[in-house]
Amino acid sequence: MKKTITLFFTLFIGYAQAQNADSVTIRKIYNEALANGKSYEWLRHLTKQVGPRLSGSTGAQKAVDWTKQVMEQQGFDRVFLQDVMVPHWVRGAKEEAFIHNGKQKITVPIAALGGSVATAAKGVEAGIIEVKTFPELRALGADKVKGKIVFFNRPMDPTKINTFEAYGGAVDQRANGATEAAKLGAVGAIVRSMTNVHDDNPHTGGMRYGTGVALIPTAAISTNGADLLSKLLAENPNLTFYFKQNCETLPDAKSYNVVGEIKGSEKPDEIIVVGGHLDSWDIAEGAHDDGSGCVQSIEVLRIMKSLGIKPKRTIRAVMFMNEENGLRGGVQYADLAKKNNEKHIAAIESDNGGFTPRGFGIVGTPEQREKVMPWKPLLAPYGLTDIGAGGGGADIGPLAQLGTVLFGFKPDSQRYFDYHHTAVDKFEAISQRELELGAASMAALVYLLDQYGL
Amino acid sequence: MKKTITLFFTLFIGYAQAQNADSVTIRKIYNEALANGKSYEWLRHLTKQVGPRLSGSTGAQKAVDWTKQVMEQQGFDRVFLQDVMVPHWVRGAKEEAFIHNGKQKITVPIAALGGSVATAAKGVEAGIIEVKTFPELRALGADKVKGKIVFFNRPMDPTKINTFEAYGGAVDQRANGATEAAKLGAVGAIVRSMTNVHDDNPHTGGMRYGTGVALIPTAAISTNGADLLSKLLAENPNLTFYFKQNCETLPDAKSYNVVGEIKGSEKPDEIIVVGGHLDSWDIAEGAHDDGSGCVQSIEVLRIMKSLGIKPKRTIRAVMFMNEENGLRGGVQYADLAKKNNEKHIAAIESDNGGFTPRGFGIVGTPEQREKVMPWKPLLAPYGLTDIGAGGGGADIGPLAQLGTVLFGFKPDSQRYFDYHHTAVDKFEAISQRELELGAASMAALVYLLDQYGL
Structure with a gap:
């Protein structure tokens, strides 16, 4: 028993000394x-x-x-x-985008997503349809989506304490939005920026096209731009959206x-x-x-x-x-x-x-x-x-x-x-x-x- | 025994339920x-x-x-x-300050400390003497300090993990610097700003005069200003410092x-x-x-x-x-x-x-x-x-x-x-x-x- 106690103390003191030396080094x-x-x-x-x-x-x-x-x-x-x-x-020349609401053309900040194709040289203008989720998009069906631009507008969840969790819950729109939209015949995809703040900065980021779908152009819109677009769409579902981007993959x-x-x-x-x-x-x-x-x-x-x-x-x-x-x-x-x-x-x-x-x-x-x-x-x-x-x-x-x-x-x-x-x-x-x-x-x-x- | 166990479980379950209800409320x-x-x-x-x-x-x-x-x-x-x-x-008109080094007049950013008196209307210009601590100041003695401005330049300790500790280790200069300087016949006190960053913002803050000492004007200088002043003083201990401030206590x-x-x-x-x-x-x-x-x-x-x-x-x-x-x-x-x-x-x-x-x-x-x-x-x-x-x-x-x-x-x-x-x-x-x-x-x-x- 005495031996065990001695051993225990020796080990304990050794451990304490090591911890102390480590603590000194970490402080340094x-x-x-x-x-x-x-x-x-x-x-x-x-x-x-x-x-x-x-x-x-x-x-x-x-x-x-x-x-x-x-x-x-x-x-x-x-x-x-x-x-x-x-x-x-490469992004090429800076993107252009506006909301075409009756006679109004309201410029909004966008940034092409990394990996996206360009629009046609003159840009693309079409009706735009807002969704929050892929199931919601699919429920609309090709009839309603074909020829349109899809606007993915699900915000990051502000109640997540760790913002990376909130990002994880929204970034599917950026990564796969264009593919899901293209499956239903859309001509473009606009994605709400991945951020909790409300400002005018579009947040770019990576996207990939699924196999066997049309490669449609896709861009991020700033959160302020997304909020405005959503508000105007609620008032006038027939407004159109224009964007032009010049990116390419070399x-x-x-x-x-x-x-x-x-x-x-x-x-x-x-x-x-x-x-x-x-x-x-x-x-x-x-x-x-x-x-x-x-x-x-x-x-x-x-x-x-x-x-x-x-x-x-x-x-x-x-x-x-x-x-x-x-x-x-x-x-x-x-x-x-x-x-x-x-x-x-x-x-x-x-x-x-x-x-x-x-x-x-x-x-x-x-x-x-x-x-x-x-x-x-x-x-x-x-x-x-x-x-x-x-x-x-x-x-x-x-x-x-x-x-x-x-x-x-x-x-x-x-x-x-x-x-x-x-x-x-x-x-x-x-x-x-x-x-x-x-x-x-x-x-x-x-x-x-x-x-x-x- | 059975009763004790039952009581224990009842208490435990009650506790667990309360924790759960609290957890739900806190989440809300x-x-x-x-x-x-x-x-x-x-x-x-x-x-x-x-x-x-x-x-x-x-x-x-x-x-x-x-x-x-x-x-x-x-x-x-x-x-x-x-x-x-x-x-x-009240601060009154914005302060002015410069380092007078030979023929050079180099403007530096200062802010009067809250509670300070004004300088004379034309400002005060005098030789300036750098110290890090009150003991260092006292060791200089009245002979070397009289008629001078004292420059308190002890930085906040950047190695303190909690910055409030570093503040606590430096703020005596701001609170009591003028009093300690006045005891030795100084005509002003300039204090390094209480911050770890190096920039051009003077940090004001409260100060108090001790009883029975002359009320000499005192101001904070930005950390960049303090570093510059210290460098120039090392090269030329005979440079002078000028400052003018217009504050008063109503x-x-x-x-x-x-x-x-x-x-x-x-x-x-x-x-x-x-x-x-x-x-x-x-x-x-x-x-x-x-x-x-x-x-x-x-x-x-x-x-x-x-x-x-x-x-x-x-x-x-x-x-x-x-x-x-x-x-x-x-x-x-x-x-x-x-x-x-x-x-x-x-x-x-x-x-x-x-x-x-x-x-x-x-x-x-x-x-x-x-x-x-x-x-x-x-x-x-x-x-x-x-x-x-x-x-x-x-x-x-x-x-x-x-x-x-x-x-x-x-x-x-x-x-x-x-x-x-x-x-x-x-x-x-x-x-x-x-x-x-x-x-x-x-x-x-x-x-x-x-x-x-x-």
Whole structure:
């Protein structure tokens, strides 16, 4: 019994000492991010000097070159590119749209959805029919829809506390609205922007055409525009809607994932990834989506280096290409990892904006999640209290098939969709402290993953 | 034994049913705030139509009249004013300041601190001496300080996770800097703005003169201005600083707390207060500080009424006057409560900005705090996880002497000092969802306090 008690105390003291050492290191990580952080100035460059960087664009190439250069300047052990062919969609000249109500022509702000075809050169004008759901659309039938434009106007549910849930409950309209409308002979699809705010910014985003349907042009309309259109339609169901867009899909282009690495001192073959996506929509500076995730990921490695933390395992910052309209970078990264027999024990993605940290979602087995739970008291002082099963991230998703445990960084979600995929997702929308706290939170998790594995 | 088990299960089932009913009501409270909330439009009016409202100003009187009217229109059971005499400090014409460095005159942004005296009409120009702390100042001694302006340049500590802690560690310079400088014969005091951001906004705020010292003029300088001044001083310790300000303290003015009330159905003599302060600094619209707290408090009562929640106890929304430069409203409220033998069981203040809710600080006995703990699972789904001992709020502080348990609403602190006491604390700095979530959080706590007491 005495022996057992002694053993217990030895273990307990060992555990307490380890926790204390970890707590000191994590405090240093936050101090470094908050007092000497580089992420904010990097983001300024990425948004203001590089700017929009949709896959295949010159902006995307500049972003590749620049982030590679930044990581080289930081003296990471290895910085390299991974080739990946990406879709190359271009918007062309700015869209035009108006509501034609009797003699009135009321201009409304729209943005073609990524992947959409153009309208005819003279634009398309037709009657417009408002629906909230696909079943409602189908119930109307081809008779009522043929030759019309379909207006998908189901708002994000404001009562969802997590705005990503509300987004999930509305985004089918953007992704598949054109296909569902085309099945019934519609000539166009206009989709309410995915946001809870009422303003004049159209929110673009990805869409796909189903097989075997006509490719009809589709665009997002600002929420104010959608509300106006809905109101006018209620008064005059016979009004018409005009829009003209000039986008096209060019042949796939060559692009790159950008990878920076600190080699592990004990288990170099075990890899921990921290990443975000380098591409953004063409109308946005991509500050929250996802410049933040990129500069935070580079900052994680910089913090470790500057504090002299020599990780046991190999830590990689990955700037994934093409999350927005193809996910080719994420798929390619996992394919190469598989081909090269790399062992990725964990991957963390930051792609929910540069907001105040609240926690991490974990995709793994219950046993793997349990291994994380003892770290909670170490992270709680920094506001990281929402730690448990949850989503990982689009780019790291394909790594799951290799057995990698995925972590999605969860910042506060309230303001994300104020900016998402719009012209107002720009540097000025970023709080330096919130961004830096995010970087520190990711660094703290990387540190613990490296110390203890999973 | 069987009886005990039966009793246990009866109690347990009763408890579970009560928790479930509470959970449903709290969900309704959030739905109402997020789908039909009025706080955001009220705040728009208070900031844009009423505008700045320093104690004693016409803006403050307008704010009294307007919030009274809003609460009357909501049909609360009783809306009334409480007279209170308040300090009446006025800024006068905008300040001027420059660094006089050889032949260069470099203009820098300053704002007189509330309560400061004016400079002489032609301004004051003198050598300027930078210090970080009062001990450092005292170590210099009267020889080096006499006839000079003292420049207090200790920044808020960026490594503090809660920015209010960092503020607490720097604000002595603003509150007492002039007094400490005057003791050594200084002719003015310039204080670095209380913020972590680097920009051109001077942050005003309250200061007091100690007894028996000369009243020397004092102002805040923007952080960019402070950094520049510090840099130039390092190069040329003999440069001079010029500033001119035109503020004065007029005789006390009559003003009011504004109180709206829903009468309790079972225990009308037990009062629960929810409040914020109605006054703001003269250079600010007072959106975060503290228009948010005012409109959220009115919204709490509106939500209860609109959901048909008939409180057992009396619920009061209180717009306190004069938090910024006197706290006269808070003191008066408690004095009247005492005089009228009112029993205030709890008071909640929102005065930390209209940001995403994170919890509540509680000022009460350990037993009282323990009574709140079973509510945690009801509040956690809304991100309210930081609930425990902590600060209440300045205005409700004087109620503590009556045995009232105080609750400080704790929103996320990261961005508060970006705006605090500056011209950028305006409506545009508010996120509608964050504001509404705060109102709902306060309503949920009021609901639980009313249901279960303390």
